[in-house]
Structures are given as structure tokens and as C-alpha cells.
Amino acid sequence: MSPYKHILPKKTSKNGALPDQYTPGHGSGAYRVRHYDLELDIRLASNRLAGRARIRATAKERLETITLSLTGMRALKAQVDGAKPARTVQRGNELRITPASPLAKGKDFTLEVRYEGNPGPADGQWGEVGWEELSDGVIVAGQPVGAPTWFPCNDHPSQKATFRISATADAGYRVVSNGLLVGHRRKASRETWVYEVHEPMAPYLATLLIGRYQLLELGHIPHRASPGVGVYAAVPPDLKQAALAGLRDQRAMVELFSDLFGPYPFRDYTVVVTEDPLEIPLEAQTLSILGRNHITRSWESQRLIAHELAHQWFGNSVTVRRWEDIWLHEGFACYAEWLWSEHAGQGSVRSRAASAWKLVAAQKQDFLIGDPGPDLMFDDRVYKRGALALHAVRCAVGDDRFFRALRAFGEENRHGNASTSDFVELLERVGAGARRFRPAELLRPWLFERKLPAMPT
Numbered sequence: 001m002s003p004y005k006h007i008l009p010k011k012t013s014k015n016g017a018l019p020d021q022y023t024p025g026h027g028s029g030a031y032r033v034r035h036y037d038l039e040l041d042i043r044l045a046s047n048r049l050a051g052r053a054r055i056r057a058t059a060k061e062r063l064e065t066i067t068l069s070l071t072g073m074r075a076l077k078a079q080v081d082g083a084k085p086a087r088t089v090q091r092g093n094e095l096r097i098t099p100a101s102p103l104a105k106g107k108d109f110t111l112e113v114r115y116e117g118n119p120g121p122a123d124g125q126w127g128e129v130g131w132e133e134l135s136d137g138v139i140v141a142g143q144p145v146g147a148p149t150w151f152p153c154n155d156h157p158s159q160k161a162t163f164r165i166s167a168t169a170d171a172g173y174r175v176v177s178n179g180l181l182v183g184h185r186r187k188a189s190r191e192t193w194v195y196e197v198h199e200p201m202a203p204y205l206a207t208l209l210i211g212r213y214q215l216l217e218l219g220h221i222p223h224r225a226s227p228g229v230g231v232y233a234a235v236p237p238d239l240k241q242a243a244l245a246g247l248r249d250q251r252a253m254v255e256l257f258s259d260l261f262g263p264y265p266f267r268d269y270t271v272v273v274t275e276d277p278l279e280i281p282l283e284a285q286t287l288s289i290l291g292r293n294h295i296t297r298s299w300e301s302q303r304l305i306a307h308e309l310a311h312q313w314f315g316n317s318v319t320v321r322r323w324e325d326i327w328l329h330e331g332f333a334c335y336a337e338w339l340w341s342e343h344a345g346q347g348s349v350r351s352r353a354a355s356a357w358k359l360v361a362a363q364k365q366d367f368l369i370g371d372p373g374p375d376l377m378f379d380d381r382v383y384k385r386g387a388l389a390l391h392a393v394r395c396a397v398g399d400d401r402f403f404r405a406l407r408a409f410g411e412e413n414r415h416g417n418a419s420t421s422d423f424v425e426l427l428e429r430v431g432a433g434a435r436r437f438r439p440a441e442l443l444r445p446w447l448f449e450r451k452l453p454a455m456p457t
Contacts, residue, residue, distance in 0.1 A: 331386015
């Protein structure tokens with residue numbers, strides 16, 4: 001139990017992330033996936049996907065049925081531990097698989113699901129999320145429940161696993177996915193691209209992008225652990241020069257955030273620029289996805305580029321245990337925008353914070369950003385007020401303790417899950433000795449009271 005239970009709202013234990021009221025019907029705590037191996041065959045002209053998902057998992061309790069999320073696709077056959085086909089039932093977004101005999105608690109098992117269909121986005125309270133056709137290709141925007149639109153999964157941010165993604169598509173198109181490209185081959189009019197994700201990844205952060213992309217190297221960052229970090233862009237050829245101009249600071253951003261937040265948590269980082277304009281940029285583990293409208297030199301574009309990059313630390317490596325703590329993703333990434341602004345001479349953190357405070361103060365103060373509810377989890381006030389909460393901590397403890405805390409939070413929860421209580425407990429340790437610093441008391445009005453606190457000074 002958190003020692004701050006009298007100050008912060010009650011939080012679940014590390015093993016109590018599910019069920020999640022923000023995404024009911026998604027995710028199961030009855031088993032834990034350790035690895036996804038996906039083999040996908042995509043026909044772009046007909047938007048047809050035939051897939052095989054091999055899943056390695058461990059039963060956390062006695063399992064009579066295994067429940068996966070699968071949206072808009074039809075399961076053809078399922079097998080558990082290679083036995084004869086298991087009985088499957090699909091209702092809505094839920095796929096239930098009944099093995100020949102129940103699985104004992106603690107048992108490791110393998111599950112293979114063959115499925116097919118014409119994938120498309122899931123339409124709900126957050127708009128359309130998941131698989132989406134572009135004018136000439138495909139994009140996947142998974143947050144928060146878009147992963148099941150293209151593969152069956154245990155769909156919750158607490159259920160992180162490693163991945164192997166093999167995707168075959170039309171020749172002449174590049175498939176971009178998470179992690180490291182480990183294989184590429186062409187046969188007749190088809191090309192296969194194989195990626196491996198060695199660090200645990202939440203299902204919603206998995207993505208697939210198909211387009212006529214050219215890969216550009218934006219820089220290489222040496223690291224103590226060879227071979228360092230490669231920074232790349234995948235862009236349509238006609239956008240090459242615009243992308244090189246708009247992304248010319250990408251390596252410098254990686255270097256700055258590595259200094260402030262700790263070493264970049266993955267091997268490579270790739271920015272994908274789509275031929276189509278996009279309403280908003282998108283994040284995925286080891287990737288950011290921008291529309292052609294997001295690669296200008298304007299501050300609006302540059303802040304978004306910095307924001308999506310910062311999610312590699314806070315969102316992708318350190319991922320919330322429950323969606324109610326979404327401010328740990330968005331508040332941190334928004335604060336990173338302000339840090340880049342100051343570094344790039346585009347305005348100090350203090351001035352950016354003051355502008356954000358005035359903007360939030362002029363809006364309704366009618367919900368708690370530490371538990372905003374599913375309808376408001378991506379509200380802009382979660383982003384800006386979350387960043388202001390971090391600025392309040394920085395003002396209270398000073399730069400040295402503040403950035404030590406951010407680096408420690410990233411390191412201690414690297415490739416794992418964390419909660420607001422975890423962050424508060426860390427601040428208590430790192431901030432020890434700071435005069436009158438009580439992190440839970442400081443953060444409570446920012447996160448768990450409606451009224452906006454005074455501007456931090």
C-alpha cells in the first residue's frame with residue numbers, strides 16, 4: 001500500500017492493473033503474454049489481411065478459456081500448445097478460445113491464431129483508431145485500443161511483451177514497423193519485411209506503416225553500448241528535401257533528451273512522414289509518425305516533433321500501468337517541448353509554462369487530470385497541466401534534484417510500467433533534504449483537485 005494513501009487517491013497494486021475502467025473489454029489479467037510472433041500478408045489493392053499470430057504466454061490463474069481482443073477480423077482457427085484446433089467464439093471485439101483441457105496456474109503455453117479480413121479502424125469515443133488506409137498505403141494508430149484491428153492481443157498497456165513482426169506486401173512499397181529490421185526479401189511481385197522488438201512493448205504501441213518510403217539517415221549517436229543509436233526518417237521521395245529541413249534538429253533533440261532523461265532507451269529511432277496530411281502526429285515504440293503537414297520549421301511543428309520523441313522515454317519505455325495515469329505520458333512529453341524550446345532559443349521553460357498556465361486558467365476546471373476519465377484522457381489540459389505539475393516540482397526542488405528524479409524514474413522503470421504513486425515515492429527519495437518538499441502534498445492540487453493552483457515560481 002502506498003504510504004501516500006491519505007494524500008493521493010487509492011491506486012491499484014502492481015498486479016491489479018486489470019480490469020481497466022477506461023477500456024472495458026480490453027485486456028485480461030488471467031494470463032501474461034511474453035512474446036508475439038506475427039506473420040502478415042497484406043494485399044493493398046483490396047485491403048485484405050491474412051495473419052497468423054503465435055503467442056507465448058503464462059497462465060496467472062487456472063484458465064478454462066483464453067480471452068483476446070480482435071476487432072473487425074475473423075478468427076479461422078486457434079490451437080493451444082499445438083493440439084487439435086480449439087473451440088473459438090467471437091462476440092464484438094472479444095475472441096474466446098477454449099483449450100481441450102484447462103491450463104493450470106503458472107503454466108507456460110503457446111497459442112496460435114489464424115485470422116483474416118478487411119481491416120479498418122475501430123470507431124469509438126476517441127474517434128477512429130487502429131488500421132487505416134491512406135491514399136497509397138497503410139498507417140496504424142494504436143492508442144489506446146487500435147492494436148486488435150490488425151492482430152489478436154492482450155490489449156492493455158500493462159501487458160508488455162517482445163515482438164517479431166513479418167509483413168509481406170506489394171513490391172515497391174516499404175513496410176516500416178517497430179524495432180530492428182532483421183530481414184528483407186523479394187519474391188516476384190511481393191516483398192517481405194521482418195522486424196524484431198527485443199524490449200517489452202505494450203500492444204497499442206505496435207504499428208505497421210506501408211508506403212513508397214525512402215529511408216534517410218539523420219545521424220548516429222555514439223553510446224557506451226555499441227553500436228549506439230541510429231536516427232532515421234522514412235519519407236516519400238518527393239518529400240525528401242522538406243523532411244531533411246524540417247527534421248534537421250532531430251539528432252540534437254535525441255541528444256538533449258538523453259542528457260536530461262537518461263540514455264535513449266532503444267537501439268534506433270525512426271520518424272515516418274506520410275504522403276497524406278495527418279490531423280495529429282502519432283507515437284509508436286521506436287517510431288514517430290508525422291504527416292507531410294508536420295515537417296515545417298514552425299514552432300508548432302517542432303514542438304510536436306519533440307513531443308513524440310519524448311514519448312520514447314515516457315510512454316514507450318516507461319508505460320502507465322493503468323490509463324488513468326496518462327498524465328505521466330502526456331505531461332512529461334509536453335514538458336519536453338518546453339525544454340527543447342529553451343535549448344533551441346525559442347522561448348524559456350518559464351515563459352512556456354506561464355503561457356500554458358494562462359491558457360488552462362481561461363478554460364473550465366471541471367475534471368482531475370490525475371484521473372480524467374476515458375472521455376477526457378487526451379484533453380489538452382491533461383498535457384499542459386501535467387507539464388505544469390512537473391514545473392511545480394522543479395521549482396520546489398531545484399534543477400539538480402528534478403532532473404535526477406526524471407532520470408531515476410526512467411531508469412528504475414525502464415521497459416516496464418509505473419503509476420503516479422511510483423513517481424511520488426521516487427520524488428520522496430530523490431528530493432530528500434529539499435526544504436519543505438512533500439511531493440504528494442505538492443502534486444495533489446495539480447492532479448487531484450479541479451481548481452488550478454497558482455503559477456509555480
